[in-house]
Amino acid sequence: MAFLFGLVEMTTLLIATGFLFMFLLKLRSKFMKRKGAATLPPMPAGWLPVVGHMHLLSSKSQVLKETFSRWHEEYGPVLMLQLGFRRMLVVSSWQMAKECFTTNDLNFSNRPLCAAAKHLADDGYMFPFAPYGDHWREMRKIAVEEVLSNRRIRSFADVRTSEINAQVSEVYRLWLANEQQPVKVDMRKLLEDLTFNVVARTVAGKDYAIGRGGDDDKARAFAHRSREAVRLFTVFVASDFFPFLEVLDIKGWIRTMKRVAGELDAFLGRCVEEHRQRRKSTSDYNGHDFIDVLLSHYKEDEGANRAIKSVVT
Structure with missing residues (x-):
């Protein structure tokens, strides 16, 4: 019975909101015509x-x-x-x-923040979702000059080549294990692992790639969280179109986004700290993944961790 009363109240609220919305839209239309908009x-x-x-x-x-x-x-x-x-x-x-x-x-250059950008992209702080301004210009400059320049992309050519060779070798190994007979290959998983490993090695180094001599559990956890975050950017969230519904969190998407964002933030924070400690403990350290490049740029500036995570994510 309580559910039915709640449903009636929600229906009444939506109808009332609809009439109010039409009234305001009509009023705005008349005002704009009067102003010669x-x-x-x-x-x-x-x-x-x-x-x-x-x-x-x-x-x-x-x-x-x-x-x-x-x-x-x-x-x-x-x-x-x-x-x-x-x-x-x-x-x-x-x-x-x-x-x-x-x-x-x-x-x-600006757009309303959707729920995913708000909760997964640090309230719009991350470069792809940041509003136009000083922060966006600084992030763009770093991305173009330090991270995505032709010179930097060419420097990772060996990463792409080695990952493609590794996946081809894996298919060849499966063929040999099947007595050189036709074998089924899960191409979706193969391509997902290939893409993830190229990105992970480019961003954070070999330790964060799957099956490349590092901590596979850590790498797979990183891959799982990354894929879950990408998926959450594609879901339909009612509050993106009806802001007053955010408090209801229909289907629990916002709660899930907050959880995944917290996990990714903690993981990337540990990753940045590991790189920082490695640079301090090794005098001839010559790492050149994205995090190393950004650490060289920011050094120990206040807010460096947040800025680095906003670029690499």
Whole structure:
């Protein structure tokens, strides 16, 4: 019975919120017209209170790309979608993309923080999610000059080559173990391990790669947490579109994000500290993974750990 009363209260709240949202939207529209504001891009028909166009994107009768193709044929290369309480600009031509990300890039440099960026990306501190400003410019400079320069990428060519050779050797070993007969290979796992090992060795060194002479348990734990974090960036979180639902944490995604973020933060903190101690204890240490490069840049600056984790993550 309590559940039914709660459901009725929630339904009433959503209906009331919907009417309030429509009223505010109408009021805002009149205000903008009165001020002579610029006309917004067209919106597809089918908008509903509260949910906006969300129901049109979840249709099982039509593939999503077909829906967007039909809209762009009808409304042109630029259109606006209302997804819950969020607005989304959709462009479908390279000319409009250039206008957004080259000609008017500063106007499009910031975006609302989604739940994943808030809880998994240090409240937007990590470079890909940071708002435009001094911190973003500093992170971009470090990433471009120290981490992702052509010289740095070329220096890791041997890592990529050795990992590819190792995976090919593993397939060959399986073939030999099967008496040189056709053998099934889990390509998904093989490619996941290959990708992870290349990234792990580039970022943190050989000790954090799977099956490369380091602590395999530590490496697999790192791989598991990393893959879980990537997966959490793809889940649907209701509060991303209906902010007032954040306190309810429907499906528990936010709680899971906080847990994974804490585990990753602790793991990367230990990783950075291990690199720092190794550099102090070995006079001729010549490590050149991303963490070593960033430690050389930041040295013992206050907040170095947070800045390093924001780049390597």
